[in-house]
Amino acid sequence: MDFHALSKKYEKEYVKNVMELLEIPSVFEEDSVYPYGKPIHDALEKMMSIGQDDGFIIKNVDGHGGHIEFGEGDEIIGVLGHLDVVPAGSGWTTPPFEPTIRDGKLYARGAQDDKGPVMAAYIALKLLKEEGFEPKKKIRLILGTDEERDWKGIDYYFKKELMPSLGFTPDASFPVIHAEKGLLDSYITYPVPESKEKTKVVSVHGGDRLNMVPDEAVAWIESPLDIEKVFNDYSAEYKLEGTVKSAAGRYEVKVKGNAVHASKPEEGLNAITALLRFLQSLPLNGEYESFIQKIYKAFETTDGKGLNVKQMDEVSGPLTSNLGSIEMDEQTCKLGFNLRYPVSADYRAIDQKLKDFAEKNKGTYEVYDHLASIHLEKDHPFVKTLLSVYNKVTGEEAEVKTMGGATYARALEAGVAFGALFEDSPDTAHQKDEHVRITDMIKAIEIYAESLYELTR
Numbered sequence: 001m002d003f004h005a006l007s008k009k010y011e012k013e014y015v016k017n018v019m020e021l022l023e024i025p026s027v028f029e030e031d032s033v034y035p036y037g038k039p040i041h042d043a044l045e046k047m048m049s050i051g052q053d054d055g056f057i058i059k060n061v062d063g064h065g066g067h068i069e070f071g072e073g074d075e076i077i078g079v080l081g082h083l084d085v086v087p088a089g090s091g092w093t094t095p096p097f098e099p100t101i102r103d104g105k106l107y108a109r110g111a112q113d114d115k116g117p118v119m120a121a122y123i124a125l126k127l128l129k130e131e132g133f134e135p136k137k138k139i140r141l142i143l144g145t146d147e148e149r150d151w152k153g154i155d156y157y158f159k160k161e162l163m164p165s166l167g168f169t170p171d172a173s174f175p176v177i178h179a180e181k182g183l184l185d186s187y188i189t190y191p192v193p194e195s196k197e198k199t200k201v202v203s204v205h206g207g208d209r210l211n212m213v214p215d216e217a218v219a220w221i222e223s224p225l226d227i228e229k230v231f232n233d234y235s236a237e238y239k240l241e242g243t244v245k246s247a248a249g250r251y252e253v254k255v256k257g258n259a260v261h262a263s264k265p266e267e268g269l270n271a272i273t274a275l276l277r278f279l280q281s282l283p284l285n286g287e288y289e290s291f292i293q294k295i296y297k298a299f300e301t302t303d304g305k306g307l308n309v310k311q312m313d314e315v316s317g318p319l320t321s322n323l324g325s326i327e328m329d330e331q332t333c334k335l336g337f338n339l340r341y342p343v344s345a346d347y348r349a350i351d352q353k354l355k356d357f358a359e360k361n362k363g364t365y366e367v368y369d370h371l372a373s374i375h376l377e378k379d380h381p382f383v384k385t386l387l388s389v390y391n392k393v394t395g396e397e398a399e400v401k402t403m404g405g406a407t408y409a410r411a412l413e414a415g416v417a418f419g420a421l422f423e424d425s426p427d428t429a430h431q432k433d434e435h436v437r438i439t440d441m442i443k444a445i446e447i448y449a450e451s452l453y454e455l456t457r
């Protein structure tokens with residue numbers, strides 16, 4: 001089969017189908033009838049009807065998810081994408097749910113994440129079917145409905161339907177992401193020791209999402225000192241950005257950071273740790289001062305050293321830690337943080353160390369969310385097939401990748417992320433003017449069609 005020529009032949013059909021799908025504003029809504037709201041239901045039904053019209057076996061699993069199936073056999077190869085999108089936000093050049101093509105780029109909410117890639121995978125199935133290919137395994141394009149929120153849809157789906165033996169998700173980037181770090185969101189809550197000095201920290205606030213390096217943190221300070229001068233001297237020396245305001249004998253110190261995603265915290269500037277570092281330079285003395293020092297030290301570096309969990313492996317690199325939030329007053333201090341640990345790490349050991357760390361300072365440790373790591377060996381035949389098709393189509397000699405973020409592949413028992421962004425593609429997911437290059441999507445169709453062919457012939 002000439003997958004290159006065939007993928008081009010399907011361009012018109014791809015564009016028509018994906019634009020119809022992108023018109024549906026499938027953002028989550030509370031609803032008493034449909035589990036994730038009417039628009040998401042409509043998007044799922046739309047895919048079901050496209051699949052049915054083209055002669056595939058389809059199944060809508062109670063509105064929580066569905067699949068389009070092609071081929072016969074005991075084994076199932078899964079392709080897992082999602083039809084829900086994040087809210088549009090503002091600042092769009094053209095309306096987010098009126099898909100528009102400009103300069104070969106398709107603009108709409110969901111164009112990249114994930115309807116564009118889902119439709120590319122679908123067209124790959126259709127192309128194989130219309131060429132008369134008869135796969136020796138079942139191929140299931142599984143359609144999730146709740147990826148952007150809680151993954152409840154896919155949990156429900158897999159309670160009712162068989163788990164594919166292997167699968168990939170077209171909801172990230174090429175080439176093959178074969179390992180994803182474990183993700184942990186946790187809180188430690190400490191009692192705050194009494195401060196006996198004239199200079200007192202009344203409260204500290206910063207950050208609201210643990211998966212981002214916070215770009216702002218604020219402290220209220222009571223002091224007979226000229227805190228504005230103290231801060232300005234300090235910030236000049238340490239190249240810190242921030243402002244000080246005073247009102248009613250109190251100072252508000254606001255520190256600016258540089259927000260980046262928590263998977264690469266070392267590339268940002270954490271406003272909370274920067275503020276803590278400034279606070280520990282004040283004459284606080286005694287137990288209170290050592291408390292501030294302790295929490296600063298715990299997150300001073302982004303490698304988990306201060307929490308006693310620093311480690312790395314060759315497959316997925318170092319553990320990363322991000323202090324994502326702080327809520328502190330004169331009684332309690334609650335710290336929220338995100339850890340991303342390597343695939344070979346022992347989660348139980350990490351859990352125990354964090355508990356011990358918290359208890360050593362009379363704190364309580366609490367896990368908010370945990371996603372275990374996933375890893376398919378790079379010489380697994382499935383991984384090798386996907387990678388070799390990618391390299392053949394693109395002419396590259398790419399290697400497998402690992403990721404600190406979470407892709408939809410984690411919903412599979414054995415899965416990887418595979419596309420549909422290329423190295424030089426614009427990454428506009430969740431942003432205004434989200435778009436994909438149509439040439440990228442046609443190339444993705446070629447890669448998906450040939451991969452599925454190789455995996456099931």
Ligand SMILES: [Zn+2]
Pocket residue numbers: 082113114147171
């Ligand atoms: Zn997505």
